[in-house]
Each structure stands twice: as C-alpha cells, then as structure tokens.
Amino acid sequence: MDFLRPFFSGGDRGPADGEVTKEPDAKRAKREEPDAGVEVAAAAAADGSVVTADGDAAGTGGGVRGDAPGIATQLAEEGGGPPGIGATAIAGATVGAAVGAGAATGANGKVDHLGQYAMREIHLRKQEDDGELVYMVIKNDGEQQNLVWLVVALKNIFSKQLPNMPKEYIVRLVLDPRHHSMIVLKNSAVIGGITYRPFWRQAMGEIAFCAVSANEQVKGYGTRLMNHLKEYVCDKEAMTHLITFADNNAVGYFQKQGFTKDVMMEREKWVGYIKEYDGGTIMECHLSAQVSYTEFPAMIRKQRAAVDAKVRELSNAHVVYPGLVHFSAPAGPGGVRKPIPAEHIPGLQEAGWEPPGLPRYRLLHPNCGDGTPSYDNLNKFMRALVNLTTNHADVWPFLEAVSAEEVPDYYDVVKDPISMEVINARVDSGEYYATLEMFAADHRLMFNNCRLYNAPDTVFFKCATRLEGFFEAKVAQGI
Secondary structure, eight states, rough: OTTHHHHHSSSSSOOTTTOOOOOOOOOOOOOOSSSSSHHHHHHHHHHTTTOTTOOOOOOOOOOTTTTTOOEEEEETTTTTSSOOOOOEESSSOOOOOOOOTEEEEEEEESEEOOOHHHHHHHHHHHHHHHTTTEEEOOSSSSOHHHHIIIIIIIHHHHHHHOSSOOHHHHHHTTOTTTTTEEEEETTTTTEEEEEEEEEETEEEEEEEEEEEOOOOSSHHHHHHHHHHHHHHHHTTSOOOEEEEEEEEEHHHHHHHOOOBSSOOOOHHBBBBBBBOOOOOEEEEEEEOTTTTTTTOOOOOOHHHHHHHHHHHOOOOOOOOOOOOOGSSSSOGOOOOOOOOOOGEEETTTTOOOOOOOOOOOOSSTTTSTOOOOOOOHHHHHHHHHHHHHHTTTTTTTSSSSSOOTTTTTHHHHHOOOHHHHHHHHHHHHTTSSOOOOHHHHHHHHHHHHHHSSSOSSSHHHHHHHHHHHHHHHHHHHOO
C-alpha cells in the first residue's frame, strides 16, 4: 500500500482563502444533558431532526464535491427506483425493516411502545454493545489498515452501489486526505460507509458518498450510520451543518432525514465550496449539540414521560373508574333498561359534568299539570301524543314492524327500523324517553324510513307525509 500514498497524498484542489486545513485541537464541549424531555424535543425541532411519537427519526445525507465538472452522482436508496443521474450519492441509507412489534420493556418494568424505528435502534445498539457492530472515522493518513479499508472495502462498496459514478472519481475522493470516511464494521468486515469533507472554518460538512453493501441493506445500518456521523461531526469536529445538492430522486429521501430546502446557513459559507448542479436542489440539515443522534429511544422515553407528567398536571384523564354493572342485569319489558341517573356514573362529575336545567318551554296540554316540563309531565304529554297518533287514519302502515317475509329487501335498505309498536312500549316503560327531543326523533325516524324505502307516488309515502304533519302540529300545540 506504500506506493498509493504519494499518489493520493494530494487533493482535488487547494484550500480556499482563509480555510483551515488542520483539524481543531480543542474538542467541542460535551452537550449538556436536558433536564426534561420537553427540552430534548425542542432541541430536536431546532435541529431539523424528526422524533415522532411512533419513533420515526431523522438521519442525514450530503452532497457531491464539485471537482468533477459535468459529473453528477446517483441516488440508489434501499427499495428505491432505478439508478439515475443526480447531485447526490446515496445507497442503502434508508430506514431498514422494523424490528419486533414496536414494544420494549422500560427501566420501570412497564412495556414501552416506542415505535418501529426506536425498536430497531435498540436492536442495533445491542449489536454495538456486543461488539458485533463498530463505527469509526478513518482517512488516508498513511496507516496501512486504513488504506485496506478504504481501497479494498469501502471503494468497492461505493463502486457497486453507485454504478453510474465513475470509479476514478470515487477513488480520488475516498483517498483524498482532506476527506474523512465513517465506516461500519460488522464482525470486523466493512459493510458500509460515508465519505465526507469537513470545512472547519465554515463549521460545515459535505457528504460525498453513502452506501451499504447490498446483502446488508434494509436492516437499518444505513440510517444508524448516518446518525453516528451526525453525532461524530457535531461532537468531535464542531460542525453545525450538513449540506448537499440533491436531485429529484434524492429530495424525498433527504426530507425524511431532516433536511430542508430552506437553507438558513449564510450563503458565503457554501457558495464556491460546493458545486451547484443544474436541476439539483440545495438542502441543509442543522446539527444541535443538545441532541444525541444515537440515543433516540432514550429521547423518546423522556419526551413521553414529560408529556404524560404534564397531562397528569392539567387533567385527571389518566384516572380509570370501574365500569358500569347496570348492563349486565337482565333487561326489563320490551328490552328497556331502567336508566341510571347521570350523577351516579363514576367519574362523570369529576370530569366537570353538571346536571342540565329544565327545558326553556312549558307544556300547554291540559293533562300536564302546571306545564313545567318535569319527567312526569313529559311522560303524560308523550302518552297523549301516542294516543292521538295511533288513532289517526294514516297510521296503519306504521302500527307494527315491517314483515321481512312480506318485504324481503326492506331491512337491506332500512338499517334502523322503528314502528309505533316500539314507540308505544318505550313510552309505557316510563323510563326510556328522558326528553321530548328523543321522543320526537323516533317519530321522525319512522317517517323518514318510510319515505326512504317507498317511492313518492306510493300510498305509504303519502301516509308518512300526512301523519308527520299531524304529529308536528300536535307537538307544537302542546308546548
């Protein structure tokens, strides 16, 4: 490998005026741990990352150096469309398959429903803790092992996953000492990586290539690799932004990873450093030192705990009362059950319920006492209306339920049937109709059912219209 070092020791261009080519000696101060999940959520929002209730989170992407005029790079996402020419090189970096059913046991012994993304992250984190997965940043610094990983492994992965990218261009950027590469080792073998270039003065990073080997895709390694990159460049290289030009095929991917088309970074920081491609879209992802990009499950737990604590402060919605046993007892005559006073329902008054006042009308029917719409007076009034209706000349189609034998398709059309027989039984129970509105609604349902099934020129349709007019008039006269 020694013969490669002088050949690739140079770069694709010299440093820009004022650009610092030496890595900063002082490491960035460790991020402060947020005191509450709400602060974590706010930091994630400011960062442009997405941390949702179902566990979806944002990764990062990047752009292609503008050193090869006329050379655009290709998006080859996992599960994406056919390779195309664009302004961003991505392969195998999409969210992989979900792990498990989206639930895990938290520190308190309760089941945490964190979502599929967080469950996959937990699984990948366990692989890292077991030593199966290792993430590290390397570059062409003359170390023989680094050259082996770059030339033999990473370059080949990029070449296979990005077939439209010239191999010479891939080799030139991967072995450029100014470019760094984060690789992921699975059982000591390179299965993917990201090549990027840090711009120290601008506190900006530009990703050139990102790919995961074909046999390791759709497992979440690509997204985990991106998250490790964000964590590394934010903490170790003091970067605040990742930026790229994305073609039409890559825009959707970057949006899912927390990138935005609204570039907030000062234009002079990236113009002249990144090649602008025709048809490409500049996209940016802001990095925050307050966010741990490799600890999303812990962040989600903190967020949910904070939201749950706030809900408990503002309401008693978390309090569960015992169910009603009223409906387990046998029903009364006609299937009618004795109603339960609302104030006896557990939790109703605690939720802010107040008993309604009397209706703002008086009953004018002579059998209704002083006319106050009390329960007894309402029942007398409804009984009088039923007697008047059942004695009307047009009531005959409504006295009994429609026979399914005589009219086979009736119940295919009418889904909520009712008849005067049912209404009469409900009034006789003295407990079904708590308000006059309920009583009138059953009559109107009966008339509407008749008009729904029968044509306007039928005798049934005309009976329904005449009887409805009679009923509404009597109701109006009694109140």
